Amino acid sequence: MTFSLTDTVRDALTSGGIVNGAASALGISSASASKGLAAAGSAMLAGLANKARDPLALGEFFNMAQDPALTSSALDDPARLLSGAAEATRARDLGTRLTSSLFGGRTEDVVGGLARHAGIGSTAAASLMSMAAPLVLRAVGGLVRGGGLTVGSLGQALLGNQSEIMNAVPPSLAGTIGRAQIYDVVREAQPQVPHLPHPAAVEPRRPAWWAIPLALLPLALLAWWFLDARRTERQVDTTASRYETPAAVATRTPPSAPPPASKRATPPTPPTPATTPTPQAAPAQKAQPELKPVHVAEVNRELRFAENGVEAKLLAFLRDKGAKYDDKTWFEFDRLVFDTNAQTLAAGSHEQLENLAAILKAYPSVHIKIGGYTDNTGDPNANLKLSQERADNVKKELVARGVPGDRIETEGYGEQHPVAANTTEEGRAQNRRIALRVLPPKS
Numbered sequence: 001m002t003f004s005l006t007d008t009v010r011d012a013l014t015s016g017g018i019v020n021g022a023a024s025a026l027g028i029s030s031a032s033a034s035k036g037l038a039a040a041g042s043a044m045l046a047g048l049a050n051k052a053r054d055p056l057a058l059g060e061f062f063n064m065a066q067d068p069a070l071t072s073s074a075l076d077d078p079a080r081l082l083s084g085a086a087e088a089t090r091a092r093d094l095g096t097r098l099t100s101s102l103f104g105g106r107t108e109d110v111v112g113g114l115a116r117h118a119g120i121g122s123t124a125a126a127s128l129m130s131m132a133a134p135l136v137l138r139a140v141g142g143l144v145r146g147g148g149l150t151v152g153s154l155g156q157a158l159l160g161n162q163s164e165i166m167n168a169v170p171p172s173l174a175g176t177i178g179r180a181q182i183y184d185v186v187r188e189a190q191p192q193v194p195h196l197p198h199p200a201a202v203e204p205r206r207p208a209w210w211a212i213p214l215a216l217l218p219l220a221l222l223a224w225w226f227l228d229a230r231r232t233e234r235q236v237d238t239t240a241s242r243y244e245t246p247a248a249v250a251t252r253t254p255p256s257a258p259p260p261a262s263k264r265a266t267p268p269t270p271p272t273p274a275t276t277p278t279p280q281a282a283p284a285q286k287a288q289p290e291l292k293p294v295h296v297a298e299v300n301r302e303l304r305f306a307e308n309g310v311e312a313k314l315l316a317f318l319r320d321k322g323a324k325y326d327d328k329t330w331f332e333f334d335r336l337v338f339d340t341n342a343q344t345l346a347a348g349s350h351e352q353l354e355n356l357a358a359i360l361k362a363y364p365s366v367h368i369k370i371g372g373y374t375d376n377t378g379d380p381n382a383n384l385k386l387s388q389e390r391a392d393n394v395k396k397e398l399v400a401r402g403v404p405g406d407r408i409e410t411e412g413y414g415e416q417h418p419v420a421a422n423t424t425e426e427g428r429a430q431n432r433r434i435a436l437r438v439l440p441p442k443s
Contacts, residue, residue: 012139036118040132047102095133357401375428388412
Protein backbone atom coordinates (compact mmCIF):
# COMPACT_ATOMS: atom_id res chain seq x y z
CA MET A 1 0.00 0.00 0.00
CA THR A 2 1.49 3.29 -1.10
CA PHE A 3 0.14 6.53 0.29
CA SER A 4 1.27 9.85 1.73
CA LEU A 5 -0.20 10.85 5.08
CA THR A 6 0.73 14.48 4.53
CA ASP A 7 -0.98 14.58 1.13
CA THR A 8 -4.05 12.80 2.46
CA VAL A 9 -4.47 15.17 5.38
CA ARG A 10 -3.69 18.28 3.33
CA ASP A 11 -6.26 17.33 0.67
CA ALA A 12 -8.90 16.72 3.34
CA LEU A 13 -8.38 20.14 4.93
CA THR A 14 -7.70 22.47 2.02
CA SER A 15 -10.41 21.64 -0.49
CA GLY A 16 -12.26 24.68 -1.75
CA GLY A 17 -15.50 23.93 0.06
CA ILE A 18 -13.85 23.41 3.44
CA VAL A 19 -11.61 26.49 3.18
CA ASN A 20 -14.32 28.85 1.93
CA GLY A 21 -16.82 27.51 4.45
CA ALA A 22 -14.36 28.01 7.31
CA ALA A 23 -13.51 31.53 6.15
CA SER A 24 -17.18 32.45 5.97
CA ALA A 25 -18.06 30.88 9.33
CA LEU A 26 -15.16 32.56 11.17
CA GLY A 27 -15.05 35.87 9.32
CA ILE A 28 -11.47 35.49 8.12
CA SER A 29 -9.90 35.48 4.67
CA SER A 30 -9.75 32.32 2.59
CA ALA A 31 -5.94 32.58 2.54
CA SER A 32 -5.80 32.65 6.35
CA ALA A 33 -8.26 29.79 6.60
CA SER A 34 -6.21 27.71 4.17
CA LYS A 35 -2.93 28.40 6.01
CA GLY A 36 -4.49 27.70 9.39
CA LEU A 37 -6.15 24.43 8.39
CA ALA A 38 -3.04 23.12 6.65
CA ALA A 39 -0.89 24.01 9.67
CA ALA A 40 -3.36 22.38 12.06
CA GLY A 41 -3.28 19.16 10.06
CA SER A 42 0.52 19.16 9.92
CA ALA A 43 0.72 19.76 13.68
CA MET A 44 -1.56 16.81 14.39
CA LEU A 45 0.44 14.50 12.15
CA ALA A 46 3.64 15.61 13.87
CA GLY A 47 2.07 15.03 17.28
CA LEU A 48 1.00 11.58 16.14
CA ALA A 49 4.50 10.87 14.84
CA ASN A 50 5.78 11.60 18.35
CA LYS A 51 3.71 8.61 19.46
CA ALA A 52 4.60 6.35 16.53
CA ARG A 53 6.30 3.83 18.81
CA ASP A 54 3.46 3.79 21.36
CA PRO A 55 1.06 0.98 20.33
CA LEU A 56 -1.60 2.05 22.85
CA ALA A 57 -1.71 5.61 21.55
CA LEU A 58 -1.75 4.45 17.92
CA GLY A 59 -4.48 1.94 18.68
CA GLU A 60 -6.60 4.61 20.33
CA PHE A 61 -6.17 6.93 17.34
CA PHE A 62 -6.93 4.06 14.96
CA ASN A 63 -10.20 3.29 16.77
CA MET A 64 -11.25 6.93 16.82
CA ALA A 65 -10.65 7.23 13.07
CA GLN A 66 -13.23 4.50 12.45
CA ASP A 67 -16.01 6.06 14.54
CA PRO A 68 -19.29 6.17 12.54
CA ALA A 69 -19.84 9.80 13.60
CA LEU A 70 -17.07 10.84 11.22
CA THR A 71 -19.20 9.85 8.21
CA SER A 72 -21.73 12.58 9.00
CA SER A 73 -22.33 15.13 6.27
CA ALA A 74 -21.86 17.82 8.92
CA LEU A 75 -18.10 17.48 8.42
CA ASP A 76 -18.47 18.82 4.88
CA ASP A 77 -20.01 22.06 6.16
CA PRO A 78 -17.72 23.98 8.56
CA ALA A 79 -20.61 26.11 9.82
CA ARG A 80 -22.58 23.02 10.84
CA LEU A 81 -19.48 21.37 12.27
CA LEU A 82 -18.83 24.35 14.53
CA SER A 83 -22.49 24.75 15.47
CA GLY A 84 -24.45 22.89 18.11
CA ALA A 85 -25.95 20.49 15.58
CA ALA A 86 -26.54 17.09 17.15
CA GLU A 87 -24.87 15.18 14.32
CA ALA A 88 -21.69 17.25 14.75
CA THR A 89 -21.39 16.93 18.53
CA ARG A 90 -19.84 13.47 18.50
CA ALA A 91 -17.39 14.45 15.76
CA ARG A 92 -16.28 17.52 17.73
CA ASP A 93 -15.93 15.41 20.89
CA LEU A 94 -13.65 13.03 18.99
CA GLY A 95 -11.61 16.00 17.78
CA THR A 96 -11.23 17.34 21.32
CA ARG A 97 -10.15 13.92 22.48
CA LEU A 98 -7.58 13.74 19.68
CA THR A 99 -5.98 17.12 20.41
CA SER A 100 -5.89 16.35 24.13
CA SER A 101 -4.20 13.03 23.43
CA LEU A 102 -1.62 14.53 21.06
CA PHE A 103 -0.77 17.78 22.83
CA GLY A 104 -2.07 17.50 26.40
CA GLY A 105 -1.27 20.68 28.34
CA ARG A 106 0.44 22.21 25.28
CA THR A 107 -2.81 22.58 23.31
CA GLU A 108 -3.08 26.30 24.06
CA ASP A 109 0.51 26.84 22.92
CA VAL A 110 -0.23 24.99 19.67
CA VAL A 111 -3.30 27.16 19.11
CA GLY A 112 -1.19 30.28 19.75
CA GLY A 113 1.41 29.17 17.20
CA LEU A 114 -1.38 28.45 14.71
CA ALA A 115 -2.80 31.95 15.22
CA ARG A 116 0.60 33.56 14.58
CA HIS A 117 1.19 31.50 11.45
CA ALA A 118 -2.21 32.23 9.92
CA GLY A 119 -2.36 35.86 11.09
CA ILE A 120 -5.67 35.39 12.93
CA GLY A 121 -6.95 35.70 16.48
CA SER A 122 -6.65 32.93 19.04
CA THR A 123 -10.42 32.32 19.06
CA ALA A 124 -10.49 31.76 15.31
CA ALA A 125 -7.39 29.57 15.57
CA ALA A 126 -9.04 27.42 18.26
CA SER A 127 -12.10 27.03 16.02
CA LEU A 128 -9.90 25.98 13.11
CA MET A 129 -8.25 23.39 15.34
CA SER A 130 -11.68 22.10 16.44
CA MET A 131 -12.67 21.84 12.79
CA ALA A 132 -9.44 20.25 11.59
CA ALA A 133 -9.25 17.44 14.19
CA PRO A 134 -12.34 15.45 13.08
CA LEU A 135 -11.41 16.03 9.43
CA VAL A 136 -7.96 14.52 10.06
CA LEU A 137 -9.62 11.53 11.73
CA ARG A 138 -12.01 11.13 8.80
CA ALA A 139 -9.15 11.27 6.29
CA VAL A 140 -7.24 8.51 8.07
CA GLY A 141 -10.47 6.53 8.52
CA GLY A 142 -10.88 6.63 4.75
CA LEU A 143 -7.48 5.00 4.35
CA VAL A 144 -8.54 2.27 6.77
CA ARG A 145 -11.79 1.52 4.95
CA GLY A 146 -10.55 1.95 1.40
CA GLY A 147 -6.88 1.12 1.49
CA GLY A 148 -6.43 -1.52 4.17
CA LEU A 149 -4.45 0.72 6.56
CA THR A 150 -3.59 -1.09 9.80
CA VAL A 151 -2.12 0.06 13.10
CA GLY A 152 1.21 -1.44 12.04
CA SER A 153 1.30 0.22 8.62
CA LEU A 154 0.23 3.52 10.19
CA GLY A 155 3.19 3.39 12.58
CA GLN A 156 5.55 2.50 9.73
CA ALA A 157 4.23 5.37 7.62
CA LEU A 158 4.77 7.83 10.47
CA LEU A 159 8.31 6.63 11.16
CA GLY A 160 9.22 6.35 7.50
CA ASN A 161 8.02 9.84 6.57
CA GLN A 162 9.05 11.88 9.60
CA SER A 163 11.09 14.28 7.47
CA GLU A 164 8.16 14.99 5.17
CA ILE A 165 5.81 15.37 8.13
CA MET A 166 8.04 17.79 10.04
CA ASN A 167 8.97 19.84 6.98
CA ALA A 168 5.27 20.63 6.62
CA VAL A 169 5.05 22.05 10.18
CA PRO A 170 5.37 25.86 10.29
CA PRO A 171 8.28 27.22 12.36
CA SER A 172 5.85 28.85 14.79
CA LEU A 173 4.61 25.38 15.77
CA ALA A 174 7.67 23.14 15.41
CA GLY A 175 9.21 24.12 18.74
CA THR A 176 5.98 23.60 20.69
CA ILE A 177 5.26 20.19 19.18
CA GLY A 178 8.81 18.99 19.67
CA ARG A 179 10.49 18.58 16.34
CA ALA A 180 13.61 17.07 17.88
CA GLN A 181 11.61 14.38 19.63
CA ILE A 182 10.63 12.76 16.36
CA TYR A 183 14.15 12.62 15.03
CA ASP A 184 15.50 11.38 18.34
CA VAL A 185 13.08 8.48 18.26
CA VAL A 186 13.86 7.27 14.76
CA ARG A 187 17.51 8.22 14.34
CA GLU A 188 19.76 5.17 14.40
CA ALA A 189 23.51 5.09 14.13
CA GLN A 190 24.82 4.06 10.73
CA PRO A 191 27.18 1.09 10.88
CA GLN A 192 30.79 1.90 10.18
CA VAL A 193 32.23 -0.51 7.60
CA PRO A 194 35.98 -0.94 8.06
CA HIS A 195 38.21 -0.82 5.04
CA LEU A 196 39.58 -4.27 4.27
CA PRO A 197 42.36 -5.09 1.84
CA HIS A 198 41.64 -7.16 -1.21
CA PRO A 199 41.55 -10.89 -0.30
CA ALA A 200 44.42 -11.58 -2.65
CA ALA A 201 46.67 -9.29 -0.63
CA VAL A 202 45.97 -11.07 2.67
CA GLU A 203 48.41 -13.84 3.58
CA PRO A 204 46.96 -16.76 5.51
CA ARG A 205 48.57 -17.06 8.92
CA ARG A 206 48.76 -20.11 11.11
CA PRO A 207 47.89 -19.65 14.77
CA ALA A 208 50.76 -19.94 17.22
CA TRP A 209 50.92 -23.25 19.15
CA TRP A 210 50.28 -21.46 22.45
CA ALA A 211 46.94 -20.09 21.22
CA ILE A 212 45.24 -23.49 21.49
CA PRO A 213 45.42 -23.94 25.31
CA LEU A 214 44.66 -20.22 25.72
CA ALA A 215 41.46 -20.64 23.72
CA LEU A 216 40.45 -23.64 25.88
CA LEU A 217 41.00 -21.75 29.16
CA PRO A 218 37.50 -20.08 29.24
CA LEU A 219 35.88 -23.50 28.76
CA ALA A 220 37.87 -24.93 31.65
CA LEU A 221 36.87 -22.04 33.92
CA LEU A 222 33.22 -22.41 32.93
CA ALA A 223 33.27 -26.15 33.71
CA TRP A 224 34.89 -25.50 37.10
CA TRP A 225 32.29 -22.87 37.97
CA PHE A 226 29.43 -25.15 36.95
CA LEU A 227 30.65 -28.06 39.06
CA ASP A 228 31.28 -25.79 42.05
CA ALA A 229 27.81 -24.32 41.74
CA ARG A 230 26.30 -27.81 41.71
CA ARG A 231 28.09 -28.65 44.94
CA THR A 232 26.93 -25.54 46.77
CA GLU A 233 23.45 -25.28 48.17
CA ARG A 234 21.90 -21.97 47.27
CA GLN A 235 18.91 -20.39 48.91
CA VAL A 236 16.54 -19.09 46.25
CA ASP A 237 14.74 -15.84 46.82
CA THR A 238 12.05 -14.48 44.55
CA THR A 239 10.73 -10.99 44.21
CA ALA A 240 7.07 -10.57 43.38
CA SER A 241 6.40 -8.36 40.39
CA ARG A 242 4.64 -5.18 41.27
CA TYR A 243 1.77 -3.78 39.28
CA GLU A 244 1.78 -0.01 38.98
CA THR A 245 -1.77 0.94 39.81
CA PRO A 246 -3.59 3.93 38.35
CA ALA A 247 -2.97 6.16 41.36
CA ALA A 248 0.63 5.27 42.21
CA VAL A 249 2.29 7.52 44.80
CA ALA A 250 5.29 9.57 43.76
CA THR A 251 7.20 9.20 47.01
CA ARG A 252 8.03 5.71 48.18
CA THR A 253 10.22 4.36 50.97
CA PRO A 254 12.75 1.64 50.08
CA PRO A 255 11.59 -1.90 50.93
CA SER A 256 12.95 -3.37 54.14
CA ALA A 257 15.97 -5.66 53.92
CA PRO A 258 15.10 -9.36 53.47
CA PRO A 259 15.42 -11.55 56.58
CA PRO A 260 18.38 -13.92 56.92
CA ALA A 261 18.12 -17.10 54.92
CA SER A 262 17.81 -19.14 58.09
CA LYS A 263 14.57 -17.36 59.02
CA ARG A 264 12.86 -17.55 55.66
CA ALA A 265 10.02 -19.98 55.22
CA THR A 266 11.05 -22.84 52.96
CA PRO A 267 8.04 -24.23 51.07
CA PRO A 268 7.85 -28.05 50.82
CA THR A 269 8.61 -29.62 47.47
CA PRO A 270 6.68 -32.91 47.33
CA PRO A 271 6.70 -35.67 46.29
CA THR A 272 10.51 -36.00 46.63
CA PRO A 273 12.63 -34.08 49.14
CA ALA A 274 15.00 -31.44 47.81
CA THR A 275 17.82 -29.52 49.43
CA THR A 276 16.93 -26.32 47.52
CA PRO A 277 13.41 -24.86 47.97
CA THR A 278 11.32 -24.38 44.86
CA PRO A 279 10.96 -20.68 43.93
CA GLN A 280 7.47 -19.25 44.32
CA ALA A 281 5.95 -17.94 41.09
CA ALA A 282 5.39 -14.21 41.00
CA PRO A 283 1.70 -13.27 41.40
CA ALA A 284 -0.18 -12.56 38.21
CA GLN A 285 -1.07 -8.99 37.43
CA LYS A 286 -4.56 -7.84 38.27
CA ALA A 287 -6.97 -8.91 35.52
CA GLN A 288 -8.37 -6.06 33.52
CA PRO A 289 -12.18 -5.74 33.48
CA GLU A 290 -13.95 -7.09 30.41
CA LEU A 291 -15.27 -4.21 28.33
CA LYS A 292 -18.57 -4.54 26.50
CA PRO A 293 -20.39 -2.15 24.13
CA VAL A 294 -23.57 -0.88 25.81
CA HIS A 295 -26.18 1.31 24.13
CA VAL A 296 -26.76 4.25 26.48
CA ALA A 297 -30.09 5.85 25.69
CA GLU A 298 -29.16 9.13 27.35
CA VAL A 299 -26.32 9.75 24.89
CA ASN A 300 -28.02 7.90 21.99
CA ARG A 301 -25.00 5.75 21.16
CA GLU A 302 -22.91 2.86 22.36
CA LEU A 303 -20.28 3.27 25.07
CA ARG A 304 -17.73 0.59 25.90
CA PHE A 305 -17.26 -0.11 29.61
CA ALA A 306 -17.10 -2.87 32.20
CA GLU A 307 -20.26 -4.35 33.68
CA ASN A 308 -19.27 -3.11 37.13
CA GLY A 309 -17.26 -0.10 35.97
CA VAL A 310 -17.66 3.48 37.12
CA GLU A 311 -19.83 4.27 34.07
CA ALA A 312 -22.33 1.53 34.94
CA LYS A 313 -22.47 2.58 38.61
CA LEU A 314 -22.93 6.26 37.79
CA LEU A 315 -25.69 5.55 35.27
CA ALA A 316 -27.51 3.31 37.75
CA PHE A 317 -27.33 6.04 40.40
CA LEU A 318 -28.55 8.79 38.06
CA ARG A 319 -31.45 6.65 36.83
CA ASP A 320 -32.56 5.79 40.37
CA LYS A 321 -35.21 8.30 41.40
CA GLY A 322 -34.78 7.30 45.03
CA ALA A 323 -30.99 7.55 45.11
CA LYS A 324 -29.57 9.08 48.30
CA TYR A 325 -27.00 11.84 47.98
CA ASP A 326 -24.49 11.45 50.78
CA ASP A 327 -20.75 11.66 51.30
CA LYS A 328 -20.42 7.86 51.62
CA THR A 329 -21.51 6.89 48.10
CA TRP A 330 -18.37 7.00 45.99
CA PHE A 331 -17.73 5.32 42.63
CA GLU A 332 -14.13 4.35 41.92
CA PHE A 333 -12.61 4.83 38.46
CA ASP A 334 -11.45 1.46 37.19
CA ARG A 335 -9.51 2.43 34.04
CA LEU A 336 -7.58 5.57 34.91
CA VAL A 337 -3.84 5.14 34.39
CA PHE A 338 -1.41 7.78 35.59
CA ASP A 339 2.13 8.14 34.35
CA THR A 340 4.52 6.66 36.91
CA ASN A 341 5.33 9.07 39.75
CA ALA A 342 3.33 11.85 38.11
CA GLN A 343 -0.12 13.39 38.11
CA THR A 344 -0.52 13.19 34.32
CA LEU A 345 -2.92 10.69 32.79
CA ALA A 346 -1.66 8.11 30.31
CA ALA A 347 -3.28 7.51 26.94
CA GLY A 348 -5.12 4.41 28.16
CA SER A 349 -7.39 6.61 30.32
CA HIS A 350 -9.04 8.50 27.49
CA GLU A 351 -11.90 6.09 26.74
CA GLN A 352 -13.23 6.14 30.29
CA LEU A 353 -12.90 9.92 30.48
CA GLU A 354 -14.76 10.20 27.16
CA ASN A 355 -17.54 7.97 28.51
CA LEU A 356 -17.88 9.96 31.74
CA ALA A 357 -17.98 13.25 29.84
CA ALA A 358 -20.75 11.96 27.56
CA ILE A 359 -22.83 10.79 30.54
CA LEU A 360 -22.36 14.05 32.45
CA LYS A 361 -23.32 16.11 29.40
CA ALA A 362 -26.51 14.05 29.12
CA TYR A 363 -27.36 15.09 32.71
CA PRO A 364 -26.62 18.86 32.63
CA SER A 365 -27.94 19.52 36.14
CA VAL A 366 -25.69 16.95 37.83
CA HIS A 367 -22.69 18.12 39.86
CA ILE A 368 -19.94 15.76 40.99
CA LYS A 369 -16.95 15.70 43.29
CA ILE A 370 -13.70 13.93 42.38
CA GLY A 371 -11.55 12.60 45.20
CA GLY A 372 -7.90 11.54 45.02
CA TYR A 373 -6.39 9.03 47.46
CA THR A 374 -2.99 7.43 48.13
CA ASP A 375 -1.61 4.76 50.43
CA ASN A 376 0.43 5.65 53.53
CA THR A 377 3.85 5.07 51.94
CA GLY A 378 6.16 8.09 51.94
CA ASP A 379 5.69 11.64 53.14
CA PRO A 380 2.05 12.45 54.08
CA ASN A 381 2.28 16.02 52.76
CA ALA A 382 3.66 14.85 49.42
CA ASN A 383 0.90 12.23 49.22
CA LEU A 384 -1.76 14.85 49.93
CA LYS A 385 -0.36 17.15 47.24
CA LEU A 386 -0.18 14.36 44.67
CA SER A 387 -3.74 13.22 45.37
CA GLN A 388 -5.03 16.78 44.85
CA GLU A 389 -3.06 17.20 41.62
CA ARG A 390 -4.42 13.97 40.23
CA ALA A 391 -8.00 14.85 41.11
CA ASP A 392 -7.51 18.27 39.48
CA ASN A 393 -6.09 16.64 36.36
CA VAL A 394 -9.13 14.37 36.00
CA LYS A 395 -11.34 17.45 36.21
CA LYS A 396 -9.22 19.19 33.59
CA GLU A 397 -9.64 16.26 31.20
CA LEU A 398 -13.43 16.22 31.68
CA VAL A 399 -13.60 19.97 31.09
CA ALA A 400 -11.57 19.52 27.90
CA ARG A 401 -14.29 17.13 26.76
CA GLY A 402 -17.08 19.66 27.19
CA VAL A 403 -18.18 19.33 30.83
CA PRO A 404 -18.48 22.80 32.46
CA GLY A 405 -15.87 23.26 35.16
CA ASP A 406 -18.37 24.72 37.65
CA ARG A 407 -20.08 21.31 37.80
CA ILE A 408 -16.99 19.54 39.15
CA GLU A 409 -15.39 19.87 42.59
CA THR A 410 -12.11 18.20 43.54
CA GLU A 411 -10.37 17.27 46.78
CA GLY A 412 -7.20 15.35 47.52
CA TYR A 413 -7.41 13.21 50.66
CA GLY A 414 -3.93 11.73 50.58
CA GLU A 415 -3.70 8.66 52.78
CA GLN A 416 -7.02 9.36 54.56
CA HIS A 417 -10.03 7.04 54.17
CA PRO A 418 -8.23 3.79 53.26
CA VAL A 419 -10.44 1.01 51.89
CA ALA A 420 -7.92 -1.74 52.71
CA ALA A 421 -5.01 -2.39 55.05
CA ASN A 422 -1.75 -0.67 54.12
CA THR A 423 0.25 -3.61 55.47
CA THR A 424 0.24 -5.48 52.15
CA GLU A 425 0.94 -4.43 48.55
CA GLU A 426 -2.54 -5.56 47.55
CA GLY A 427 -4.09 -3.34 50.20
CA ARG A 428 -1.92 -0.36 49.28
CA ALA A 429 -2.87 -0.82 45.62
CA GLN A 430 -6.56 -0.56 46.55
CA ASN A 431 -5.93 2.61 48.54
CA ARG A 432 -4.25 4.36 45.59
CA ARG A 433 -7.37 5.41 43.71
CA ILE A 434 -9.55 8.12 42.16
CA ALA A 435 -13.28 8.18 42.90
CA LEU A 436 -16.31 10.38 42.30
CA ARG A 437 -19.60 11.00 44.00
CA VAL A 438 -22.74 12.83 42.90
CA LEU A 439 -23.43 15.99 44.87
CA PRO A 440 -26.94 16.86 46.09
CA PRO A 441 -28.97 18.94 43.60
CA LYS A 442 -28.41 22.63 43.94
CA SER A 443 -31.48 24.68 44.75
